[in-house]
Amino acid sequence: MDADRSTRPLDGLRVIDFSRVLAGPYCTAMFADLGADVIKIESPQGDDYRHIGPFRDGESLLFQAVNRGKRSIALDLKDPEAIRAVRALCRTADLVVENFRPGVMERLGLGPDALRADNPRLVYLSVSGFGQSGPNVARPAYDIIVQAMSGLMHVTGEPDGPPTMIGEALGDVAGGLFAAWGAMVALFERERTGKGRHVDVALFDSLVSMMPVTSARVLLAGDDPARTGNRHALSAPFGTYRAADGHFAVAVLNDKLFQAFCTAIGAPSLAANPQFATDTLRRENEPALAAIIEAWAASRTAAEVVDALAAAGIPAAPIETAAQAWRSPQSESRALSVEVEHPGLGPVRVPQQPVHFSGAARSGGRPAPALDEHREDILASLREGETR
Structure with a gap:
């Protein structure tokens, strides 16, 4: 039987969130989406993302997108009183998330050993550029740095062009996803053992691990992959091709699909051509295959081709803009964004974590908080000795 639709999977879970910018906040936003009480600890100046556009009526829309559903309290962590308040909060928490450089939280007296001594059930999640160990442990990292060092940038772009950054902060997002996964594994383990643990997540590790095709070629085949543009490195036809009014994407990964593809483009005999007899041969002879495909598509619009x-x-698609994707009937039917009421901006749409849980509604919730908005509520709960 479905769960009560008024409940969400993480109702009752408390998260103390010291993170800022993107990777950590992306992780904790997913917790908030699913019902966790996420208390965002900010400096008196606020998260850096409060000061990065785009802006509307003085509010950072980027901050709104990745800090939805949280509560905020501003504390100067150099103040001993603030540290005492934070430690008291962490005694009521299930999960602490931080993304300072390694060693910073320990110097503040808020490291994993100190907080888990206060609360042995606490799961303590550290997210950093290169993790808590290794030669790059102290090296600062933003998304572009991780993309550059992970190999992703080297394999992205046209073969005769420069290395290209992915058009989204994928290193931060990968770190945020693995952070959420690692935290949930540790929380699940805690239910069996009664004890939390320290979880160490690196953006570099996460992004390297998000490239399984590249890893197979490097680790197992001894290869060093190069850029292949919009064509798959190993299969063909698998990429983007030109039609009369633009481009379309197609993905053919096996011989059966290739036979169907050849029939669909009016060239059934192509499947028997020795140049294209296997996936490997098709990739080796992809320029010749591409010329045949684009000759067929030249008299058709991309929509007609698809x-x-x-x-x-045959898996095929038009090349849509980000705006088209977010506003598509598919996105709407899957509730990939929800409307929340912001006190200054009015109704705004914010992203929502993408996983569906039977019986749990995907609507409503709080907007991102104003800086220090929930100070009185949070401190009052400590004065009253509240433990949830």
């Missing part, structure tokens, strides 16, 4: 291929069961 319709013809989809009718034959």
Whole structure:
């Protein structure tokens, strides 16, 4: 039987969130989406993302997107009184998330050993550029640095062009995803053992691990992959091709699909061509194959091409903009964003974590907090000795 739709999977979980910018806040936003009480500890100046655009009516919309559903209290962590308040909060918490450089929290008296001595059930999650060990432990990192050092940038772009950054902060997002996964594993383990543990997540590790095709080629085949542009490194036809009015994407990964593809483009005999007899040969001879595909598509719009291929069961798609993707019927039906009421901005749409849980509603919630908005509520709960 489905759960009560008024409940969410993480109702009752308390998260103390020291993180700022993107990786840590991305992680804790997913916890807030699912019902956790996420208390964001900010400096008196606020999270850096409060000061990065785009802005509307003085509010950072980027901050709104990745800090939805949280509560905020501003504390100077150099103040002993603030440290005492924070430690009291952490005694009521299930999870602490921080993304300072390694060693900073220990110097503040808020490291994993200190907080877990106060609260043995606490899961303590550290997110950093290169983790808590290794030669790069003290090295600062933003997304572009991790993309550059992970190999991702080297394999992205046209073969005769420069290395290219992915058009989204994928290193931060990868770190945030693995952080959430690691935290949930430790919370699950705690339910069996009664004890939390320290979880160490690095953006570098996370992004390297997000490239399974590259890892197989490097670790198992001894290869050093190069850029292949919009074409798959190992399979063909698998990439983007030109139609009369633009481009379309197609993905053919096996011989059966290739036979269907050849029939769909009016060239069934192509499947018997020795140049294209296997996936490996198709990739080796991809320029010749691409010329045949684009000759067929030249008299058709991208929409007509996609319709013809989809009718034959071939994975194909138009190249849509980000705005088209977010506003598509598919995104709307999957509730990938929800509307929240902001006190200054009015109704705004914010992203929502993408996993569906049966019986749990995907709507409502709080907007991102104003700096220090919940100070009185949070401190009052400590004065009253509240433990949830």
